[in-house]
Structure formats: C-alpha cells, structure tokens
Amino acid sequence: MTIKHILIGALLASTSMGPALAQDNTDITVVLSEELDLVEPCMATRSNIGRVIMQNISETLTELDVRGNKGLMPRLADSWEDKGDGTWQFKLHPGVTFSDGSALDANDVKHSFDRVFSDQLTCESARYFADTELTFTVVDDTTIDVKAEPAQPILPLLMSLVTIVPSETPMEFVRDPIGTGPYVMSEWTAGQQIVLERRDDYWGDQPAVAKATYLFRSEPAVRAGMVAAGEADIAPQITEDVADNRDTDFSYPNSETVYIRIDQTVEPMGDLRVRQALNAAIEREAFIGTVLADGTELATAIVPPTTLGWNADLVPPAYDPDHARELLAAAEADGVNIKAPVEVIARTENFPHVTEVGEALVQMLNEVGFNASLRMVEVAEHEQYYSKPYPDGRPAQVVVAQHDNSRGDPVFSAYFKYHSNGTQSGVNDPKVDTLIEQATATTGDERAALWSELFAYVQNDIVADALLFHMVGHSRVGARLDFTPTIATNQQLQLSEINFK
Amino acid sequence: MIKLIGQRAIASLLSLLGLMVLVFFLSRLTGDPAVLFLPIDATEAMKANFRALHGLDAPLFEQFGRYVWDLLQFDFGQSLRKARPAIDVVMEAYAWTLPLALITLSLVVVAAIVLGSLAAFKIGGFFDRMVSIISLIGASAPDFWVAIVAIVVFSINLGWLPTSGVGTPLHWVLPIAVLFIRPFGLIVQVVRGSMLSALSAAYVKTARAKGVKNLPIIFVHTLRNAMLPVITVIGDQAAAMLNGAVIVETIFGFPGIGKLMIDSILQRDFNVVLAAIMVTAVAIFIMNMLIDIAYGLLDPRIRH
C-alpha cells in the first residue's frame, strides 16, 4: 500500500500538466465512442469518420437541413437545375479554396466522383449510385453537368453524401485529408486523438470553435464522466443509464429504427396470420422508459418521421395477446406448424440493452404460443443472417436489426429492406417491387405519395416485418457550450454549429 | 550461453511458424472482411472490388503463399481497416502496451514479494490472514467492474485523477492500479507458499546461528532461494500482460495492443491480427529467455 502511495505522490510531483482542463475559451474537446481507422473524405458516410470530417474538413455540394425545415440547402453548389434526360447542372460557389490553397473548380468535383467509383479504392459512398451510371461533363470552372442513367430524381440529395477533394488527390486512401471546410486536421495520433484547427481562409462564415480535439472512449460511462469532470465538452452517444444530468444531457431522435426482419420463406412465417400474431404479441409500450430510453417512439415505418413520404396515418400494431393467440390458432387450424422453432437473432452491442430487448421479445412471443428462442451473435455473424444469401436449411429466423436513415429519403431503405432483390429483404411481393421502382423514378409529391402507399402496404396488408421503435440518442454537452444535438449527430457533428455561452 | 539462446531461438521460430499457420487459416474461417468493412447495403460489385484489392479473392493457399513470401521480405501486409502497413499499426500500439506491462509488472513483483514474504514470516498471523484474504478477493474481482468503479470514485466523484487517456503520468495511475490487482493476488500467494518452505530450510538456521537479523534473513537469505517458482508465475503473468490488457485498455482508452487486437479480430483485419500475434509472440519469447537467464542469475546451481 505504501508503495502505491509513494508512486502516486511521485507521479503527482512529476506532472506539470493537470487534466486537459485549461483550454482557451474557443477550444473544445469531443469524446467519441469509436476511433477512426481512416480519415478519408470518400468514407465520410461511415458514421465514425463522418462525425469528424463531414462539413468540418470536407464539404459536399448540397446539404440536408436537419435543424429547421428547409430541406436540401446549397453548400459548395450555389444552385442546381434539372436539365431533363437525367442530367443535372450544378453551379459551384465561386472563390472557394481548399486548405492546400488551390481553388475549387468543376474538375475537382469530377475527380471526387472518379475516386468514389474507382476500383483502386473501396469508397463507401459508391453504394448510393449502385445501379446508376454517372457521367460528368465540365462546362466551365464553376459549372458541371451530371448525367445519370437511368435518371435519378434525387441526385441533388445524393450529392449531400459525396465529399469534394482536390483533383490532385491520389487514387488511394489518404491520411491528410484536404477539403474546403472550415477546419483542417492539424494532428492525428492513432489511438489517441485527432485535432482540427480553424482555417483563416475559409470561404464561409468563421465558426466560433477555434480548435477541436477528438478523443475516443468506448465506455459510455467514461464518456459521460469526462464531460462531468471537465475533460471533454461534448460526448455524443452516451446511454440513457449514464445520462443522469438534466442540465447537460440531451436526448433527441437519432434516425435509428429498430425492427424485426421477418423472412417469409420459412415456416411458419409465410403465413400472414402468424406475422400478424407476432406483431400483436409485442407490447411495445412496455419497453419505453424501462429498457429503452424515455422519448423512444413506436415505429410505423422503417425510416424516421423526418423522411419524405412519412405516412402519418399509420398506427403501430396494437398489443393484443388474445388476438395473437386466435390468429395462431387459426393458422394452426389451416395446417401451419406454429410450433416450429423460431430463432430471434440479435446482435450484441447493436444498441443499448439490446440483450434485454431480445429477452423480453422472446418472452412475449412465447406467451402467445410461439416456440421462440434468443440467439445473441456478434456483428459478423449477424450479418450472415441479416443479408442474403440466407443459409439453406435454416429454421425460422427473425432478425432484430437497427436501421439508420438520416438522408431524408426512404429510397435505399425501401429497396434494401423490401424489394425482392433487396439484400436484407424478407419480402417477395410484386406490388412492393412496383411501388419502389415507381417511387424511385419520380420526384416531389408524387414520390412522397408513393412512399406513403408503400409504407401502408407493407405494414397493414402484407405485414412484412415487425416495426418496433424509433430510437433516441443521448449526448452530454458541457455547460459552457451552446449546442443542441440533432438527428444528424450520429452521422456528423458540424463544429460550426457549436457556439459558446 | 550463446548456443543456448540460439537453440531456443530456433525452437521458438518453429513455434512462431506454427502459430502463423494456425492463425492464418483459423482467422480466415471467421468470415469475410468485406462484409464488415463495407456498409450493410454495399453492392456485390463493391464487395468483389474490395476482395480483389486486398487479394482476398484468391484461393486460400495462394493467399497464404503470398503472405509468407511478403513476410520473408519483412512485409506484414496492409491493414484492411486503416490502409497502413499492419506492422506500423502494431508497433505503435505496442509502444504503449510495453511500458504499461513493465511498470505494472515491476510494481506487482515488488509489492507481492515484500508482502508475501512478510506474511510467510509470521504465518497464520493477522497480517498473513489479511494479505491472503485481500489478495484472494482481488484475484477474483472482475476487472471491468473495478475499472469503472475506480473511474466513478477517483475521477468523477473525487476528481483526483483523469478518467482516461494517456496524456500525463497521472493518466497511467488508474490503469496500472486496476491491472495490478489480479496478478498481485496470484503472485503474493505463490511468494507466500514458496517462502514458507524456504524459511524452514537448514541455511536459515545457520543464518540465525550467525546472528543475522530477521530482515536480512527474510529478504537476503531466504527470498532468493524462494524465487524460482515465483519467477515461473511472474513469467506466466508477464506473458498475459504482453498480450495486452484488453479490458483495461478498452475502458481507459489506452491505445495498446489489447484493444487493437480485439478490434482487429472483430473487424477481421487479418494482417493486423497476424502481425500483432507475431510481435507479442516474439515479446513473450524474449521474456521467456530472460526468465531462463533470471533462473541462472538467481541460482548458481542452474548456471553451472
């Protein structure tokens, strides 16, 4: 014991620095849950990377408003215009410079997309253009035409997902990202921290934060504790359990939706009544305020309410165990083997208390007569069950999954989760396919109406899955900051939105 | 001596080779890294491109051949996740784990030896019982539990120490303290047992007949004789520490090899996993060698 005391004394004496408290007023520290493997602009759609670089270091042509209700806003592009025939013309903001001093021009935009589609790299954003062929035509320094084949009505929205890099950027992952954003990365110590510093020559308004240091701690209690102890200013993604301070802790819908994906091809899930019974068996309200945070909402769609085509008429399936038993009895009377084992598969660490959610779900299912059991798996294995091709000879499996769509448009969610060719789809319904294809090809109100129809159809008519919750995120923000986290905080954390009190 | 080290090196090289083969093939049984690297809605084409870029599409044996060939040129391959040479990533992490392991181990060894020896000298006494019970409880307390409670108490409530990170020497206090507990509990037991039998040896009688004081009898005459089994256990504990302290590193945000290893395993970053295992295996090999040398230094009968 004495030795330890001496040691602590020695360490206290030897250190001249205290914890990172003494900062200038305009320096902040952000503690994130997950470290960055890469600081590559074309990977900015990956949430852990995006939170640091998206709109801070690298900017996009367009930007989706998540604070107000302004919809798609200009960023690097001042305006855009549908020229017909699938071609869109974008006008770049003049006088924008990259942090290396070079000026932004149309060639940089073209090069940025070349990188996204290059087979030398594995850029994530490519998936948003999966079946679309894009052709770029540089009209002049600040004008570029983008032709999509087939036509892509929401191309300007998709532009909010691709970061723009200088045309000198090599066809490999970079470690010193150059962007047009208000910040430049001044230090990256792998495993420890990333530091962003404000640029003096930024083309837009100067943000209030001069320097941001990013730290990484995977334990939520530690992240929250760091803000409480003054070691950090912002801790996004803490759990409800540790968010116990009303003054500093914010909760907000975080664009994640939890649902149970049902694979209809294996007995007994092929029967509509069984799927209805499954929905009726779940007492969704019981989760909220218990294992899930207060503020969690019952889901009626795979996407959050801020998404285009949100159908306000839908109501969550009612909890009615008696009805569920009746439905099962009816199905059984028709020869459906309702006693066939059902595996509820969930992923560890998918969201806070996922295990408890899984355990509770299984109990609820069994109470109405299902033969369900829980199977918790790690991420790689979860992926095997969640995505096609599904393994042969499997028992009935329902997958608890969390889906994130903060893009404002349900197109990808709908395709992947419901289209018969969708990778995570358990549905094979011609009407669903048609609705998705039609909606994808249109814009405006018509698009919204089609999405609404789709959501109503998959929930009410075919009962494609069991939608559960729109989740709530928690962040702790230090008292000296004036910042309110939003639905987008999962994906990006714009330093320019942070002010000091 | 040189010859002995040479023989050991060759034998260890064989072990290393076996380890490499085992890890290479076993790790590839655990699924496709493309799926984990790319988002869930990535297209097949993107996945195929990823596999092609990293040579994961070739037959397994071809991949292995290529790996060995690169390895012969001291190329451990690229990290799939970090797009950097795997060995760089590993060495950076190891530069943190090594001092952490060494400092903790030194403290553990000193504390366990002093307390264990004193406990053995007055066996069955109050001090002895306290040391035994505290060490046993320490040895059976879950470390993540201890770590989080320590942060809550010492950093958040009392504000004495930083919660986590590595900035200053103060940052090291909690990780070291938490890492300290279990090996200490174990080693103190071994020291106590070993000292117990050594204290009844005939040469202790001689020392008493010579009029040597108690402290030198314990720490000079007896301890060195009692050290052989202790050294063995220290070796085992050191090996565990050189493998990285996953939980402590994870909770305290300590950028060591343990955290890197678990992340790379879960993300199927094979090259990093392999490089990390090779580096730790070499460290363990060197440590085993040091332990053998320590045997010789402690006991001249082994030396001759």
Add this chain to the structure above:
Amino acid sequence: MSDLSLTKPNNPATQRGFTIFLAMLWRDKLAFISALVLVLVVLCALVGPALLGDLATNQNLRGRNSPPFDMTRGWAFFLGGDSLGRPMLARLIVAARSTMMVAAGAVATALIVGATLGLVAGYMGKNISQAIMRLADVIMSFPSLLLAVVVLYVLGPSIPNMILVLAITRIPIYLRTTRAEVLEVRERMFVQAAVVMGASHGRIIVRHVLPVVAPTLVTIATLDFAFVMLAESSLSFLGIGIQPPDITWGLMVSQGRPYLTTAWWLALWPGVCIVITTLALNLLSNWMRIALDPAQRWRLEARSTTDV
C-alpha cells in the same frame, strides 16, 4: 536429521473412509464452512434450474431494477430485481448450474489434457518433450480472444464451446507445471525403487508420479476456477462470450455493468458469488492438500483426541 522422530504409534485406523474425512473436515472450521458453501452451490446447480427456472426467467418490465432487501415482493426479490424485473436471487441460483458447468468443465478439461501432456513431456524422451513444449508455446501465444471468435463463429456460441475455448487457453499452465514437477519427481528415489521392481512407465506415472504432482495441480485448479469465471465474464463483456438466454454469474456481472451507478446490485451480487465460491475453493484446497498427504494428515486427525 531431526532429533524428534515421533515413533509413537497412533490409534489404528479402524474408522473408514468417509467418516474420517468428515471428522478431518470438522477440525478445520474454515474448510468446513467452505465445504458447506460449495455443497450449497452444487445443490443450487443441480436442483436450482428445475425448481426456480420459471421464476428466474419471468420478466416484469414495469418492476425492473427493484432494490434489494425489500421483502414485500417475496423472498426471491430479497436481493433485488434485475433490468427485466426478474428476481436476482432466483437468477443467481439458476445461474449456478451454467457457471459451474463452464468453470468446472473448462478447468477439468484443461487439467486433464494439460496434466497428461505434461506427464508425457516430463517423463518421455527429449524429442517428444520438446514437441509438446513448443505446442504449449503456440497455445500460450495464441490470443484467447481470437480463439473465442473462431470457435464461436465456426461452432456457434454455446456452453460446451465456451468450455472448449477456456479449456484450451488454460492448458499450458497445467502442462508446464506438471512437466516441471515430473522432471523433479522422476529423479526421486522411490521412482527408482519402482523401476528396480520392474514397474512399467504407466504404473510409475500413475502410482508414483501423479500423486506427488496432484496437490500442486489441485491448488492451481482452484485458483483457475475464479480465473475461468472471470474470463468468461470478460468475453461476455466483449460480446464474444456466453449470451442469453444462457445465464452465468460472469454474464450477469457483465450485464450489470451499465447499471453500476444506478442499480449496483445487478453486478455486485453475481460478483460476490464468484468471490465467495473462489474463496471457499481455495480454503478447501488448502485443507485438501493436508488431508490428502499422509505425512500431514495427522494435523487434522489428531486434534480429535488432544484438542486442548
């Protein structure tokens, strides 16, 4: 040479087996309590799931995290309720089975395999010995985390697979210890005496070497029990260990982690169970070392007559 060889004959061993053992256990009160604790744990493991299985799994989301020492909800809630409103006490009792299965299974497997290899390595020629030791090196350097992921991914998470993972990682400890001891024991005179008598290798190993090595192995094994329970808990913490609906103390500790500041009893009670079981095992193994050694046994036997 001791000047005090006690040659006085002691009372002839007319009592037999079990009663003698119980009597010896009664002499050492700490060991006796430890034995009672362990018997209780084993009883829980045997009959707990059958008696309390339903009680322990019955959820009540509205009554979650109920604090301990409140008898209004029945004895089962004496230690509080967990995050799904299930009674902690009942869950602890039910979890004893899997916990014991994993810990005992892993320790026993590692002990048997490790000791066998160690005996062979220590007793047989240099080449075999070298091969086995290098194998031990490989296992020692093979990260248990990777092994866990490999096994769980390839074979799926289950209690037997968890036993497999934990057992493999513990083998080198037993192997190295056994070999080191065998190298020493095989040089002892009574082993030579057995050789002169014509005893086979097998006989020498089983009758002469193993009994001398066994106490050390048992001591390690009892310490390992705690280690295995905690390792299992750590793997659960990292998401690659045992998963619900299986339930072990280690898993309970790991699952109680998010509630450390709000509902401390979730992680504390299973932790206490682990500590108590470990302590009991260690105390009992200390006693057993004496009881199983004919030259030490008198310490426990004799006090029956002259316990002043």
Add this chain to the structure above:
Amino acid sequence: MSEALLDVRNLSVDFHTARGTVHAVKNVSWSVNRGETLAILGESGSGKSVSASAVMNILDMPPAQIVGGEILFDGQDLLKISYETHRALNGKKIAMIFQDPLSHLNPVYTVGWQIVEMMTAHGRPADKARQRALELIGRVGIADPEQALHKYPHQFSGGQRQRLMIAMALMLKPDILIADEPTTALDVTIQAEVLALLKELQLETGMAMVLITHDLGVVAEIADRVVVMSKGEIVEQGTPREVYHNAQHPYTRQLIGAAPGKGEIKLLEAAAPVLLETKKLCKTYGEFTALKDVSLVLHRGQTLAVVGESGSGKSTLARAILRLENPDSGEALWKGQDLIGMNARELLGVRRQIQMVFQDPTQSLNPRMSVYQLISEGWDIHPIMPDHAQRRERVAELLLQVGLEPDHAQRYPHQFSGGQRQRIAIARALALEPELIICDEAVSALDVSIQAQVIALLEEVRARLGISFLFIAHDLGVVRDFADTVIVMKAGEIVERGATRQIFEAPQHDYTRRLLAANLDPDPDIQAQRRLAGAHP
C-alpha cells in the same frame, strides 16, 4: 568451584505436537569450560541437539517451549535476555556448525559472501572481514582461498564444505563452538582430518567445544568429557574412558555393544555356483570416470561387499547392474545371461530376482503409499501372488519377519522411525522372493543399535532363504561383520579384493590401509594408541 563458561542447568524443553506434548529434554544439566571438549552422545530422538539449539536460540518456538532451567553463559542467563541481545551473542561469542554443510550453507550465495557476513552482520567492516576470511579459509586447509571466496557451496566437496563452515564459525573468535554431528556425512578419511582440524584450532584459540554425536569413535577420538543422552535424559557422564570401560547405565552398555567391527570375522564358505559376474564394466560421465574395468564375481548365497569413499563408483556399479544406467562397455552376467543386452521383456523377468535396498528409506518409500501398498506393489507387477486374501497374509508374515507388527500394514512411512522404514524396504525387497539383494549403503543412515539389528535381520534372511547380497558400504565395521568377500574401490577402479579376513587383517593396498586406519575405534584407549602411532610414524 569455578564458574563454567557455559552452564546448562536443569533444562527442560517440551515440543507441542498435535499428538500431545513430547518432553524432548528433561531436566538436563551440562557445562563446558574454556579449552575443553564436551561430547553429547546419543541416538536420534535422544534430545541431544535440543539443548544446544536452546543455547543458540534457534529452536522453533512454537512448537518447542522451554519449560524450565537456565543457560548461563559467563554468568548471564541466556533464556532471560532479549532477542536482540541474544542475536548479538550468536556467532560472536558462541558459534555453531552443523551436520550437513550442503544444506546448511545457502546454495545461492558464494561461500565468501557467507563467511564475510559472519562479521558484517555484527557490524565489522567488510574489507577487514574479507581479510580474515582469506586467512581462515587458508587456515582450514582449502587451497587457493582467493578463488574459493567466489565459489558456491555446491562447487566444493563435503569435507571442504565442512572446513568452510568451520572457518565461518571461527571468524569472530568465539568462546564456544558447538558442533552438531560435524562429521556424520563425511567419509572416514575426511572425518579424521576434520576432527584433527577442530582439535588443532581449539588448541590455538582456547575455545570451548560442544560436540554432538552418535558415534562412539568420535567421542573416543576427541572428547575430554562425555554425557550420554537417551530419551531426553542424561543417563551417564564422565570421561570417554570411564564411560567406555565402566558403563553403568544399560543403555550405554547396549550402545557400546552394538558398535560394529568387534565380532568374529566369518570364514569364507566353500564356493557355490556363480550367480552374478561383471566383466570390465566401464562408465564415464564426461570427464569423470565412474567405473573402469570393474570385474567381479558373486556366488550364490554369499555376501560380496563393495567398499570405498564417496565418488569411488560403488553406487554406479549397483545402478549399472540394475540397468538403471547403461554402462559404456562391459558385461554383467546374471546366471550366465548378459543383463546389459536384455530387452524390456527379458529384463522384467530378471527384475523380480534382483531387488535393491536403498540408503535412505525416507526417500525410497513413496510417502503417499501405505505399508501394505508398498510391500504388495511388486505383486501387481509380477504375477506371483494374484489372490488378495493371500496377499494380506503374506504382508503380515513379511512384516513379522522383519520385526514389525502385522497391523503396521495400514500405516504410512512417515509414521515409522528410520530403522523401521528400512525394515519396510527390506520387506518390500523380500516380497518378490529375490535371489540377490543389492544393498546400497542400506544401514549407513541408521543409529548404531538399529544398524546392528538390521544387519542381524539381513544375516538371518541370508541364512534362512539363501539370498545373496551385494553390499555397498563405506563403513568398514559393518562390512567386517557381514561380508564374505570384499572389494575395495577407488576412483572407479577395484584396487583390492579378497576374503574379508584377508582384507581386514592383511591389507595389501595403501588405500585399503588408509581406510582401515581412518576408521575410528569406539575404544578411547585404542584410539589413543593409534594417535600416538600416527604422530610418530
């Protein structure tokens, strides 16, 4: 009456064991003066070391407890002074040397360090201590003291180690030297040298000496006065001559009677068929030659003794014959068949016919097996006694045969005394009905009275069952009483062979003569004559 330098008065020491209290020393008084040598004679368990340990305060308390008496040193009661004061006396005023210098020297420190520590522990400067150490190491007859300082205990021979212990004890010129069985572990020739050295040093320094021994010969050689202890009490005291020639107490008389080497030498019986024959056995370990061209012949029903000092190769010879070690070359013919070339199967058959009794029964009996298990183990290996009821009967018979009780079968080796253990070992050997028993120093570790009993037992077995013996020993007295023929070995070679009478009465080789001369006679008069003869060759 002048005060003695060290005066132990009415000392009583108890040992509290789990089986009750053992009165190890009962009301014992003895004293010693400057320049005087007091011998405390007794067998194991007599309590002879306890009072000396009490003087040094190195008794383990508990279990020991001093229940009465006083120990006066220079008029000061050592039992009343503080631990620290007593510690300061130890080594400085009263020094002690022990029986087994190998285990009593710390194996991991150089002897130089350990000798120097004797002075530094008492606050003397290290450089002076080193000077003195060099001087004393030279004085006790170790060549090249400078080098010896840097060596470790295991690098010396037994005799050298004891000399170093003596050097260490004399560092601070103590007033009293207590020597606990200082020569028991040594060869006879070395024993004589060490005793001579002790005597010389005593003359030089005038110190008092307390010599604890079980050996009448040592007493005869060196003591001025002797006290005889038995069962914790002093049963006899006086000068060695008085005690030897005029013993009053029956125990003393029994002790004197049991001393070996006084009986009739057997006459060689007519030659029986050859049972075992070795031809030119050779064995080397690296540089060291353990056996060189060893050839011997053992006839059925006879006892062949192999004598020699430690390192002479006699144990290697036994091990080679038993195939515990393979000789480099040569043959060992068992009833005409070469043992060396036998495969495991053939060997198994022979194993039953040749049994061995080892030197130390504590180590050669598995401590975790009961006597029954030990004796019957051979029957598990060799199928000569399959029936379990029969086995019980036979074990009981064997135990009776070796002088133990049948109900001892359920006990474990640690519950017996050394002599009893050796009987168990003999019973184990007899269980397989062997034709040859190899005894490797089988009686060396035993007290003389026990030794005599065991020899008598072996004699009886030979007479009754016709078993032959290969009897390895360093104690010439025992050999004289038991052997038919004798082989003398030195450095791996046979230097002399012949009938027992011939070897003892007309030794040819110098080495044999030296061995015989170094052998101490229990009769102080004979020893005195020999000393005179030695002083004037």
